Amino acid sequence: MKRKIAAAILCASMVMNLGGGLPVLASEEGNTGIGIELTxxxxPSxxxxxxxxxxxxxxxVEKETLKKEIDYLAENxxxxxxxxxxxxxxxxxxxxxxxxxIYTPGFYELLDYAVGYCEExxxxxxxxxxxxxxxxxxYVTYEETMGNMALGRVTVTAEELRNGVDIPEAERSVFYVGDDARGEWQDESVKLQGxxxxxLTGETGTEFAEREGLFGSVPAYTEVYDAEGNVSxxxxxxxVLNLEHSYYLxxxxTMGEGTVTLTDEILGSLDDTKEYEVIAMYYVPSGGTGVDCEPEWYxxxxxxxETSADYINDWLGDANMKQILDSHSNIRAVFNDSYEFYSDIYYTEDMAELAADAENNGLGYDFSKYLPTIYKQYSAAPFYMGLGTSDTYLTYTADAGEEARIQYxxxxxxxxxxxxxxxxxQEASNGYELLYRQEAYNPPIDTLASANYVDIPEGEQGDEMSLIRTSSGAHLYGKNLVTCxxxxxxxxxLMNTLEQVKxxxxxxxxxxxxxxxYHGLMYGYGVDSEEYGEMGWTPFPTTGINMSERNSLSPYFGEMNEYASRVNYLMQQGSPSKDVAYYMPFNGSLSETDAVTAMNSAGYAWDAINDDSIQSEDTTVSEDGTIVVNGGNMxxxxxxxxxxxVPVATMEKLQAMAEQGAAIIFSGAAPSAQPGWAxxxxxxxxxxxxxxxxxxxxxxNSALAEDVDTLKTVLAEKVTPKVSYEDNDQVRFARRTLDNGAELVYLRNIGEGENTxxxxxKAGYGECYWLDQSTGxxxxxxxxxxxxxxxxxxxxDTYSDKHSMAIALICEPEGTEIAAEELTEGTPxxxxxxxxxxxxxxxxxxxxxxxxxxxxxxxxxxxxxxxQGGALxxxxxxxxxxxxxxxxGSLDGKKAELSLSNVYTAATVLVNGEEAGKLMYAPYTLDITEYLTEGENEIEIQVTPRKYNKINPEAETLVDTGMEGPVTITVK
Structure with a gap:
C-alpha cells in the first residue's frame, strides 16, 4: 500500500512536470506573486x-560500498x-x-538495499x-529477439522457371558467421515470407569493395555462407532488376513442396531471351545480444x-522486482539507452504484412516487391561502427535519387x-506506475514523434542541434521534463575541466x-587493484566523465551541481516559449543552415517541427494567425x-493553414518534390x-525568402517575440512563459570575447531581474x-573549443515586483x-x-x-x-576583488585562514572584501589539478596543471 500511495503522489507530480509547468511554490512568508520562488x-530541492x-x-557490489557511494551522492x-x-x-x-x-535473488537483495537507502x-x-x-x-527468448531478413537467390532462364525451380535456401550473412558474428541462427525459426x-536488365550497379571505416577497414561483404560457415x-x-517484369508471391x-509456382499469367509473360533472378525472402530472428553482463541474454x-510489452511485464512482474517496487516510492522510471542494435537490416516478422497493407502502411501502395531490394549485410548496426554493405544487393534502378525514394x-x-x-x-511501464525514459534515435524513425510515446524524452551529448531535436519533440508532444x-x-x-562541464x-x-x-559514476570495484589500478573498474575507457570521489575534482562537484540545479529549476518552470517552428524532414537532423543562422542571429526562439505534428487534426490556426500545434502543446x-x-500530405496541410492566415515561409526555394517512391x-x-x-x-501571410537577409526581414514582419535581441551571431537563448505571465530568459554568450x-x-513587462545561477x-x-x-x-575553457557565459533574466508583468530586501546590489x-x-x-x-x-x-x-625540473x-x-x-587603511565601502589567471583547473581561496570561496570556471574572480583586514593579509590559493597526468603518465600530451598567474587584487 505504501508504494501505491507514494506512487500516486509521484505520478501526479510527474504528470504536472511532464505535461505542463510546475506550480509556483510558496515561500514561508507566502507567495510574492512573482514568476518563480526565490528560495x-x-x-533547489x-x-x-x-x-x-x-x-x-x-x-x-557490496552493501557497504553502496552505502558509501549513496552518501557521497547525497552530500554532493x-x-x-x-x-x-x-x-x-x-x-x-x-x-x-x-x-x-544480475536479477537473481542475491542481486535483488542488493538492489532493494540500494533503492531503500537512496529513498532515505x-x-x-x-x-x-x-x-x-x-x-x-x-526472459527474452530467441524468437523474441530483434528481427532480421535473409535472402536466398538463384539466377535462372525463362525455360527453367517454366519447368519449376526449387525455392532458394536462406543464405547466411557475415552477421551470423565467423569469430565476429553478433547473431545466432536457428534453422527452425527461419520463415519463408515471399x-x-x-x-534481369543485364545492368549492374555498385561494385562492392573494401573501404576504410572509423575503426579500420570495412569488408566488401560480397560473400554469403552455408550452414557450416563456408562461403556458398x-x-x-x-x-539491377526490371520493375515492369517483377512478380512478388x-x-x-502452395509453396510447401519447395518449388516456385507461378501463375499462368506470369508464365505467359516470361521472355526467353532474358534471365531472371529468383529471390526467396525469409524472416529470421537476429539472436542479437546487448553489451551486458550475461552474454546469453537476448x-x-x-x-x-507484443514483445515489448511482454519484456516489461516479465521483468517488472518478477516477484522479487515487484516486491521492490511495492516497498519503495522513489523508483521513477525505466530507462532504455540509444537504439544501437546489430543485424543486417531493421526488420520484424510482421513487417511483410505491413508492407502489403496499402491502406494502413502510410505509403498508399503495396511495398512487398521492394522489400528484398532493401537487403544489405550488417547495415543495422550503430553508425559509428562503420559496418554494413555500401549499397543494396538488388535494385530496380541505378539512379541514386530513385533508390533514395524507395529507401524512404x-x-x-x-x-x-x-x-x-x-x-x-510506455503503456506497460505505466501499468507499474513507472515512467518510460528513452533515447529514441539512430534507426530510421521520426525522432520528434517518438516523444509522443516516451514519458521522459532523452538526448545525448553536447551537440546543440541534436539536443534541440530532442527538446522539440518534447515540446510538440507536451513533455516538460527533457533529460540528457x-x-x-x-x-x-579526467581531462574534463569544470569550465567545460559548466x-x-x-x-x-x-x-x-x-x-x-552525467555519464559516469563508476562503482568502486577493484580500486587500487593490480587489475584496475588507482581509479578502479570502468565500463569502458571512453566513458566521458568520472563523477566518483576518486576524481581529484570531486570536492567541487557539490557546488557545480548547485549551479546545474538552479538552471534545471528555471528551465522546468512554466512552459517553453517559441516564435518559429522549423520544418525537419522525417528521419532528418538539424544543422546550421542559412535559415537556422538567420533565426539564431536575429533573436528568434525556435523548435523543429515534424510532418506528424503539421498533419495532425489537432494542429490549427487561430483567428490572429497563430499556429496552434497538437491541441495547444505549442x-x-x-x-x-x-x-x-516535403510529403504531399504535409504540403496540403500547410496550404490549408496558409489560407487560414498562418505565416508559412519558404527559405531558399519553395518545395518542388516529395521524398517518396509512390x-x-x-x-x-x-x-x-x-x-x-x-x-x-x-x-x-506567406513568403519566399531566398537568402538570410531576406529571411530576417520576413521574420521581422511576421513574428512578434516576447523577448528577443538585436542582431548578434554569438548569442543563444531559451525562453519560458511562467504561470503568472512573466517571461524567463536564459541567455548566453558563445563568443570568444566579451559580447554586448x-x-x-515586448511591451507590457514591468520590472526585470537578473537571476545568477552561479550564486542564487x-x-x-x-x-x-x-x-x-x-x-x-x-x-x-582550455580543453574544449566551446564557449559560454550565461545569465538568466525574468521579466515580470506590470505591477509585480521583487522586494528590495531580496535583491543583491551590483551586477552578476x-x-x-x-x-x-x-x-x-x-x-x-x-x-x-x-x-x-x-x-x-x-x-x-x-x-x-x-x-621545477618536471617534478610535478x-x-x-x-x-x-x-x-x-x-x-x-579601510576599504570604506569599496570592493576588493581577487583575480586568478590561467589556473588549472579549480581553486579554493583562503584569506587569513578563512575560506572565501571556490573558483571553478570563468570569470576567475572573487569578492574577498569581507575577509580582509587592515595591514598584512595572508592569501592562500589551493589549486586542484586534473588527475589525468597521474593516471596516464606516458600520454603523448599531458593536460595543463598548476597556475601561471598573474594573481591580482583590484580595489574599486
Whole structure:
C-alpha cells in the first residue's frame, strides 16, 4: 500500500512536470506573486538536482560500498541515479560468477538495499532496462529477439522457371558467421515470407569493395555462407532488376513442396531471351545480444509491440522486482539507452504484412516487391561502427535519387514498427506506475514523434542541434521534463575541466534540456587493484566523465551541481516559449543552415517541427494567425520550411493553414518534390507539391525568402517575440512563459570575447531581474524603455573549443515586483566589469605540494619539463600557493576583488585562514572584501589539478596543471 500511495503522489507530480509547468511554490512568508520562488531558485530541492548513471560491475557490489557511494551522492547534490549493471570484462578472483549474477535473488537483495537507502537520502532511482543496452533480460527468448531478413537467390532462364525451380535456401550473412558474428541462427525459426521473381536488365550497379571505416577497414561483404560457415556464393556487384517484369508471391501452402509456382499469367509473360533472378525472402530472428553482463541474454524486439510489452511485464512482474517496487516510492522510471542494435537490416516478422497493407502502411501502395531490394549485410548496426554493405544487393534502378525514394518508403515502415514498440513499452511501464525514459534515435524513425510515446524524452551529448531535436519533440508532444545523457563521447575521463562541464549546463539549457544525467559514476570495484589500478573498474575507457570521489575534482562537484540545479529549476518552470517552428524532414537532423543562422542571429526562439505534428487534426490556426500545434502543446507565429522535398500530405496541410492566415515561409526555394517512391509514380506526386507551394505563396501571410537577409526581414514582419535581441551571431537563448505571465530568459554568450547584447522586450513587462545561477542571487535589471543592454564576459575553457557565459533574466508583468530586501546590489559576475580601480599584482612567494615547498619559479605549468625540473608533471595533489597583501587603511565601502589567471583547473581561496570561496570556471574572480583586514593579509590559493597526468603518465600530451598567474587584487 505504501508504494501505491507514494506512487500516486509521484505520478501526479510527474504528470504536472511532464505535461505542463510546475506550480509556483510558496515561500514561508507566502507567495510574492512573482514568476518563480526565490528560495527554491537559491537552494533547489532534490527534484531539480542532476542525475548520474551509476555503473555497477554486474552483481559484484557490496552493501557497504553502496552505502558509501549513496552518501557521497547525497552530500554532493545528486538527485537521481540510473542503475545500470554492466559487463565486467575482468572479474577479480572469486567474483567470476557474482559479476554475471544480475536479477537473481542475491542481486535483488542488493538492489532493494540500494533503492531503500537512496529513498532515505531523498535520491530518485531510474532502472536500466536490463544490463547495458538495449532492453534485455533472462526472459527474452530467441524468437523474441530483434528481427532480421535473409535472402536466398538463384539466377535462372525463362525455360527453367517454366519447368519449376526449387525455392532458394536462406543464405547466411557475415552477421551470423565467423569469430565476429553478433547473431545466432536457428534453422527452425527461419520463415519463408515471399518470393520475388524479377527479370534481369543485364545492368549492374555498385561494385562492392573494401573501404576504410572509423575503426579500420570495412569488408566488401560480397560473400554469403552455408550452414557450416563456408562461403556458398559471392555477389560482387549490385544487380539491377526490371520493375515492369517483377512478380512478388506471398508465401503460402502452395509453396510447401519447395518449388516456385507461378501463375499462368506470369508464365505467359516470361521472355526467353532474358534471365531472371529468383529471390526467396525469409524472416529470421537476429539472436542479437546487448553489451551486458550475461552474454546469453537476448535484446528484445523493439519493433514488435507484443514483445515489448511482454519484456516489461516479465521483468517488472518478477516477484522479487515487484516486491521492490511495492516497498519503495522513489523508483521513477525505466530507462532504455540509444537504439544501437546489430543485424543486417531493421526488420520484424510482421513487417511483410505491413508492407502489403496499402491502406494502413502510410505509403498508399503495396511495398512487398521492394522489400528484398532493401537487403544489405550488417547495415543495422550503430553508425559509428562503420559496418554494413555500401549499397543494396538488388535494385530496380541505378539512379541514386530513385533508390533514395524507395529507401524512404522502407524507412516509413520501420518507423511505424518502432513507434508501436515504444507505445507498448510506455503503456506497460505505466501499468507499474513507472515512467518510460528513452533515447529514441539512430534507426530510421521520426525522432520528434517518438516523444509522443516516451514519458521522459532523452538526448545525448553536447551537440546543440541534436539536443534541440530532442527538446522539440518534447515540446510538440507536451513533455516538460527533457533529460540528457551528458559528457559521453568527445570527452576524455579526467581531462574534463569544470569550465567545460559548466558550458555543458548552459548549452543544455538554451537547447531545451531541463535535467540531465552525467555519464559516469563508476562503482568502486577493484580500486587500487593490480587489475584496475588507482581509479578502479570502468565500463569502458571512453566513458566521458568520472563523477566518483576518486576524481581529484570531486570536492567541487557539490557546488557545480548547485549551479546545474538552479538552471534545471528555471528551465522546468512554466512552459517553453517559441516564435518559429522549423520544418525537419522525417528521419532528418538539424544543422546550421542559412535559415537556422538567420533565426539564431536575429533573436528568434525556435523548435523543429515534424510532418506528424503539421498533419495532425489537432494542429490549427487561430483567428490572429497563430499556429496552434497538437491541441495547444505549442504555439508559433510562423513555420519556416527549408527543404526542397516535403510529403504531399504535409504540403496540403500547410496550404490549408496558409489560407487560414498562418505565416508559412519558404527559405531558399519553395518545395518542388516529395521524398517518396509512390510505386514509381513519384513525378505525379512531386507535381502536387509544386502546386501546393504555388498556392501557399499566393496566400497573404506567406513568403519566399531566398537568402538570410531576406529571411530576417520576413521574420521581422511576421513574428512578434516576447523577448528577443538585436542582431548578434554569438548569442543563444531559451525562453519560458511562467504561470503568472512573466517571461524567463536564459541567455548566453558563445563568443570568444566579451559580447554586448541588447534585449528587446515586448511591451507590457514591468520590472526585470537578473537571476545568477552561479550564486542564487537576484539583481535588478536596468531597462531603457523596452530594451536592456548587457555585456557578458567570455568563458576561458582550455580543453574544449566551446564557449559560454550565461545569465538568466525574468521579466515580470506590470505591477509585480521583487522586494528590495531580496535583491543583491551590483551586477552578476558574468557581466563585464568596466569600472576602474587600483590593481595590485601579488607576489606569490611559495608553492607547497605534498611535503615539498617551492619558493623559486612558483608560477607556471606543472606539466612542463621546464617547471621545477618536471617534478610535478604527473602530480594530482593540490598545490597551495601563498601570497600576502597589505591593505592600507579601510576599504570604506569599496570592493576588493581577487583575480586568478590561467589556473588549472579549480581553486579554493583562503584569506587569513578563512575560506572565501571556490573558483571553478570563468570569470576567475572573487569578492574577498569581507575577509580582509587592515595591514598584512595572508592569501592562500589551493589549486586542484586534473588527475589525468597521474593516471596516464606516458600520454603523448599531458593536460595543463598548476597556475601561471598573474594573481591580482583590484580595489574599486
Amino acid at each position: 527554491e531558485f537559491a537552494n 532534490k527534484q531539480y538536482q542532476p542525475g548520474v548513471r551509476w555503473w555497477w560491475p554486474g552483481g559484484a 547534490n545528486f538527485g537521481y541515479v540510473e542503475i545500470n549493471p554492466f559487463y565486467l570484462s575482468q572479474a577479480l578472483e572469486g567474483d567470476e560468477e557474482t559479476a554475471k549474477s 537520502k531523498g535520491i530518485t532511482v531510474d532502472l536500466n532496462m536490463g544490463s547495458g543496452w538495449n532492453a534485455n533480460s533472462q 518470393i520475388l521473381v524479377a527479370e 556464393k559471392e555477389y560482387p556487384a549490385q544487380v 506471398q508465401a503460402d501452402e 535484446v528484445a524486439d523493439h519493433m514488435d509491440a 518508403d522502407y524507412n516509413t515502415l520501420v518507423n511505424q514498427k518502432f513507434q508501436e514498440g515504444m507505445a507498448a513499452f 545523457e551528458q559528457y559521453t563521447l568527445g570527452c576524455t575521463p 558550458i555543458g549546463y548552459d548549452n543544455m539549457a538554451t537547447s531545451g534540456i531541463t535535467n540531465f544525467f 504555439e508559433y507565429d510562423a513555420i519556416v520550411v527549408d527543404s526542397a522535398s 510505386d514509381g509514380n513519384y513525378a505525379e506526386e512531386d507535381a502536387k507539391v509544386a502546386a501546393a507551394s504555388e498556392a501557399i505563396l499566393s496566400a497573404s 547584447i541588447t534585449l528587446e522586450l 542571487e537576484v539583481y535588478a535589471a536596468e531597462k531603457d524603455g523596452d530594451t536592456i543592454t548587457v555585456t557578458l564576459e567570455a568563458s576561458q 559576475k558574468a557581466f563585464a566589469d568596466t569600472s576602474e580601480g587600483e590593481t595590485t599584482e601579488l607576489t606569490v612567494d611559495s608553492l607547497t605540494v605534498g611535503d615539498t615547498t617551492y619558493t623559486d619559479q612558483v608560477l607556471g605549468k606543472w606539466n612542463s619539463d621546464d617547471f 608533471k604527473t602530480s594530482a595533489d593540490t598545490g597551495i600557493y601563498h601570497a600576502t597583501y597589505t591593505l592600507t
